Amino acid sequence: MNEKVKGFLKPLAESLLAVFIGFFLGAIILLAFGYSPFEAYYWLLRGSLGSTSGIASTLSYATPIMLTALTFAISARTGIFNIGAEGSVYFGAIAAIIFTNIYGNVLFGLLMGMLVGAMWGLPAAFLKVFRGVHEVISTIMLNWIAWYAVLYLVTGPYANPSDPNKTILVPESARLPLLGGSNLSVGFILAIVASIIVYYILWHTELGFGMRASGMNPKGAEYGGIDPKKAIIWSFVIGGFASGLAGAVEVMGRPPTYAISQGMANINGYGFDGIGVALVGRNHPLGIIFAAMFFGMLRAGTTMMQIGAGVPLEIIYVIQGIIVVAVAIPGLIDIFKNLRRVRA
Template identity: 65%
Template sequence: MKANIKGFFKPLVESLIAIIIGMLIGAIILAFSGYSPTEAYVALFDGALGSKYGWAMTLSAATPIILTALTFGLGARTGLFNIGAEGTVYFGAIAAIIFTNILGNVLIGLLGGIIAGLVWMSIPAFLKVFRGVNEVVSTIMLNWMAYFIALYIVLQKIPNPDDPNKTIAVPVSARFPIVIRGTELSWAFVISVAAALIAYYILWHTTLGYELRVSGYNERAARYGGINPKKAVIWSFLLGGIMSGLAGATEVMGRPPSYAISQGMANIYGYGFDGIGVSLVGRNHPIGIIFSGIFFGMLKAGATAMQIEAGVPLEMVRMVQGIIVVTVAIPGLLDLLKRVVRK
C-alpha cells in the first residue's frame, strides 16, 4: 500500500515542481523582454480558468490531445516510441466527414475514424513486426505521407463548393451537441475521457494489458512467461490507431462553427505531436493523461488572453508555452529513457 502511494505521489510532485520551474524560466524571459510576468500569468489563468467560458475552451482544447496522447502512451507502455498519431488524425477526420455525409449519424462518424485509425496504424505495425523497421523511422515517414495524401483529398476530393477555404461539412445530424452554448465545448470531451478510462482498464485489468506492459518492461521475460511480444506490438499499434483516429473524428464532428477541415488542414494539424508532450507529462498513464491534457488545454485557451490583456506578442506567448511544456515533459521523458535502457 505504501509503495502504491509513493508510486502515485512521486510523479505528481515531480510534475508540479517541473511546472513551477518552467513558469519561473518563462517569467524570467518575459521580464527580460520587457513584459510583466505577473500580468501575463494572471491573464493566462484568468483566460483559461477564470470563467465558465474559459473552462469550456480549456476542456475543448484538451479533447483531441488527450486522445493522441493515449496513442503515444499505449506505445510507450509496450516499449514503443509511436509518433504516428499525427498522420492518423488526418485520416480519422477525413473518414468521419465522408462517412457522415453518406449516413448522417454520430456513431457512423466515430466508426469511420476508428476504421481509418486501424488501417493506417496497421502499416507501421506490419513494418515493425514482420520487417523489423524501427517505429520511429516508419511513423515519421508515414506522417509526411499522410499529410500530402490527406491534403490532396481535402483540396481535390471533398472541397466545399460554396467555400473553397474548407471541405464539405459534417451534417447537422452527425455533430456532437454543444455542452455550453457560445463555446466550442461539445460532448466530444466525454468521448476522450471515456477512451482514457477504457485504456486504463485494458492496461491494468485485462490479460491483454498485462501482456502489453510486460512486453514493454522486458521483452525477454515476456517470452519466458509465454507472452508473444509481436502480438503485443500489433495490439499496441491498433489500439493507438483507434485513439488517434477518434481524435480526428471528434475534432470535425464536435468543433464549431465549421465542422469541417480548413484549407491546409490548419485546424487538425499538430495534435499528434502535442499528444507526445501530453503523454510524457502524464507519465504515459491514461489517468495522468486526462489531467495533463487539461493542463495543455489551459495553456492553449489562455494564450489569447495573454496577448489581449497583457499585451504579450503571439511569438512570445508560444515561446513561454514551449518552455513550460519542455520543462514539464522532462521527468516523463527520463522515465521513458530509463525503461528503454532497462529493457
Template identity: 65%
Template structure:
C-alpha cells in the same frame, strides 16, 4: 485492491515541481523581454480558468490531444516510440466527414475514425513485426505521406463547392451537442475521458494489457513468460490507431463553427505532436493524461488572453508555452529513456 499511493505520489510531486520550474523560467524570459510576468500569467490563468467560458475553451482544447496522447502513452507502455498519431488524425477526420455525409449519424462518424485509425496504424505495425523496421523511422515518414495524401483528398475529392477554403461539413444530424452555448465545448470531451478510462482498464485489468506492460518493461522476460512480442506490438498499434482516429473524428463532429477541415488542414495539424508532450507530462498513464491534457488545454485557451490583456505578442506566448511544456515533460522523458536503456 490495494492502491500504491507512493507509486502515484512520486510522479505527481515531480510533475508539480517541473510545472513550477517551467513557470519560473518562462517568467524570467518574459521579464528580460520587457513584459510583466505577473500580468502575463494572470491574464493566461484568468483567460483559461477565470470564467465558465474560459473553462469551456480549456476543456475543448484538451479534447483531441488527450486522445493522441493515449496513442503515444499506449506505445510507451509497450516499449514503443509511436509518434504516428499525427497522420492518423488526418485520416480519422476525413473518414468521419465522408461517412457522416453518407449515413448522417454520429456512430458512423466514430466508426469511420476508428477504422481509418486502425488501417493507417497497421502499416508501421506490420513493418515492425515482419520487417523489423524501427517505429520511429516508419511513423515519421508515414506522417509526411499522410499529410500530402490527406491534402490531395481534401482538395480534390471532398472540397466544399460553396467555399474553396474548406471541405464539406459534417451534417447537422452527426454533430455533437454543445454543452455550454457560445463556446466550443461539446460532448466530444466525454468521448476523450471515456477513452482514457477504457485505456486504463485495458492496461491494468485485462490479459492483453498485462502482456503489453510486461513486454514494455522487459521483452526478454515477456518471452520467457510465454508472451508473444509480435502480438503486443500489433495490439499497441491497433489501440493507438483507434485513439488517434477518434481524435480526428470527434474534432470534426464536435468543433464549431465550421465542422470541416480548413485550408491546409490548419485546424487539425499538430494534434499528434502535441499528444506526445501531453503523454510525457502525464507519465504515459491514461489517468495522468486526462489531467495533463487539461493543463495543455489551459495553455492553449489562455494564450489569447495573454496577448490581449497583457500585450504579449503571439511569438513570445508560444516561447513561454514551449518552455513550460518542455520543462514539464522532462520527468516523463527521463522515465522513458530509463526504460529504453534498461531494455
C-alpha cells in the same frame, strides 16, 4: 508508506515541481523582455479558467490532444515509440466527413473515424514486427504519406464547392451535441471515457498485462508465454483507434467549422502535441487527462495574455515551450530509464 501510494505521489510531486520550474523560467524570460510575469500569468489564467467560455475553450483544446497522447502512451508502455498519431488523426477526420455525408449518423461517423485511424497504424506495426523497421522511421514517413493523401481528398473530391477554404461540411444530423450552449462538445466526455478504457485495458486485462510486460522486458515476457509481436500490433491498433477518434471528434464537434479547413490547419499538429501531453502525464492514461487540460489551459489563455498583458504572440510561444519542456522532462527520464533497463 504503502508502495502503491508512494508510486503515485512521487511522480505527482515531480510533475508539480516541474510545473513550478517551467513557470519560474518563463517568468525570467518575461522579465528579460520587460513584461510583468504576474500580470502575464494572471491574464493567462483568467483567459483559460476565469469564465465559462474560457473553461469550455480549455477543455475543447484538451480533447484531441488527450486522445493522441493515449496513442503515444500505449506504445511507450509497450516499449516502442509510435509517433504516427498525426497520420491517424488526418484519416480519422476525413473518414468522419466522408461517412457522415453518406449516412448522416453520429455514431457511424465516430466508428469509421476510429476504424480508419486504426487501419492506418497497421503498416507501421507490420513493418516493425515482420521486417524489423524502426517505428520512428516508419511512422514519420507514413505521417507524410497521410498528409498528402488526405490533402488531395480535402482539395479535390471533398472540397466544398461553395467555400474553397474547407471541405464539405459534416451534416447537422451527424454533429456532436454541445454542452451547455458552449463551444465544448461531448467529444470531451468521449476522450475521458477513452482514457478510462485504455487504463482498464492496460492495468486490468490479460492483453494489457502482456503489453506492459513486453515493454518492460520483451525477452522475459516471451519466456513467460507472452508474444511481444502481438503486443506491438495491439498497441498500434488501440493507439490508432484513439487518434482516429481525435480526428473524427475534431471535425464533428468543433463549431462553427465542422469540416477540414484549407491546408488542414484545424487538425494539423495534434499528433505531435499529444507526445508532450503523454510525457507530462507520465504515459499514464489517467495522468494524461490532467496533462491535456494543462495544455488546453496554456493554449486557451493565449489571446487574453496578448490583450491584457500586451505580451507578443512570439514571446508567449517561447514561454509555453519552456513550460512544456520543463514539465515533460520527468516523463522523458522515465522512458530513458526503461530503455536502459530493457537493454541491460
